[in-house]
Amino acid sequence: MTSRIILPANPKVGLKMDIRILIQHPMETGFRYDASGSAMAKNVIKKLSLDLDGLILFSGELGTGTSANPFLQWSVILPKSGWLQLKWEDDEGNSGVERVLCNLSA
Amino acid sequence: MNAKRSTLQFLTQLTALLGIVGGAALAPRQNARAQALERESEDFRVLFKQLTNSARVTQERVHVTIPRLADNGHSVPLKVWVDSPQSAEDHVKRLVVLSERNPRPMISSLQFLPTQTRLELSTRIRLNGSQRIWVLAQMSDERWWGQSASVEVTESACLDASL
Numbered sequence: 001m002t003s004r005i006i007l008p009a010n011p012k013v014g015l016k017m018d019i020r021i022l023i024q025h026p027m028e029t030g031f032r033y034d035a036s037g038s039a040m041a042k043n044v045i046k047k048l049s050l051d052l053d054g055l056i057l058f059s060g061e062l063g064t065g066t067s068a069n070p071f072l073q074w075s076v077i078l079p080k081s082g083w084l085q086l087k088w089e090d091d092e093g094n095s096g097v098e099r100v101l102c103n104l105s106a
Numbered sequence: 107m108n109a110k111r112s113t114l115q116f117l118t119q120l121t122a123l124l125g126i127v128g129g130a131a132l133a134p135r136q137n138a139r140a141q142a143l144e145r146e147s148e149d150f151r152v153l154f155k156q157l158t159n160s161a162r163v164t165q166e167r168v169h170v171t172i173p174r175l176a177d178n179g180h181s182v183p184l185k186v187w188v189d190s191p192q193s194a195e196d197h198v199k200r201l202v203v204l205s206e207r208n209p210r211p212m213i214s215s216l217q218f219l220p221t222q223t224r225l226e227l228s229t230r231i232r233l234n235g236s237q238r239i240w241v242l243a244q245m246s247d248e249r250w251w252g253q254s255a256s257v258e259v260t261e262s263a264c265l266d267a268s269l
Binding site for chain 2: 029055057058059078
């Protein structure tokens with residue numbers, strides 16, 4: 001399960017930018033059945049967070065009402081350049097970390 | 107000739123009368139069904155009250171964009187923006203997306219830092235049929251703002267089409 005943080009091509013100091021997060025995850029609702037007819041256990045990303053060098057910019061809990069391969073985009077003005085780190089954890093205990101360097105130009 | 111005409115007249119009147127009676131009998135049943143579809147689930151009501159602590163939710167400042175009609179409920183694009191400067195004094199602390207008729211009403215609960223720019227969020231949600239969705243924003247002063255939007259869903263995300 002891979003995840004991505006997508007940033008604008010040329011982010012600038014003090015300007016609004018959109019951060020996009022995309023995680024490859026089935027977000028199993030627990031209401032579906034597999035080919036043999038047995039129920040598939042609920043497995044969704046229960047926690048995710050994005051931090052900039054340790055400063056948590058965003059954190060969230062997703063429910064079964066979030067689509068498979070969760071996508072989130074929101075607007076920020078970053079206080080400084082640094083490493084953006086996305087962390088997530090699902091019901092089955094799987095987790096993932098994704099890091100991307102964000103260099104703000106003047 | 108005259109008798110024939112009166113028979114015809116009688117038949118026309120009878121048909122009209124039956125039509126009216128039939129219509130009147132059917133109409134309430136259809137209304138009841140429409141209302142049942144609109145009604146929110148008990149889980150939603152409980153969660154809504156629990157979240158807001160029964161405080162008043164003012165339907166302002168939060169703006170929701172969702173398609174009127176979605177072909178299927180598996181992935182419906184949702185856009186939200188909140189009229190707030192996101193400064194340290196006045197910002198959205200928490201944004202909650204709720205569904206009135208999903209088996210689990212909580213779609214997502216997101217927390218934000220004040221980032222000095224208007225909060226604009228896009229995501230994709232899953233819906234169990236036509237319903238209203240709610241986006242609630244808890245501001246830094248603990249007050250709740252919110253907005254709802256209706257969406258028609260042709261195919262529910264809760265039915266497994268592969269079976």
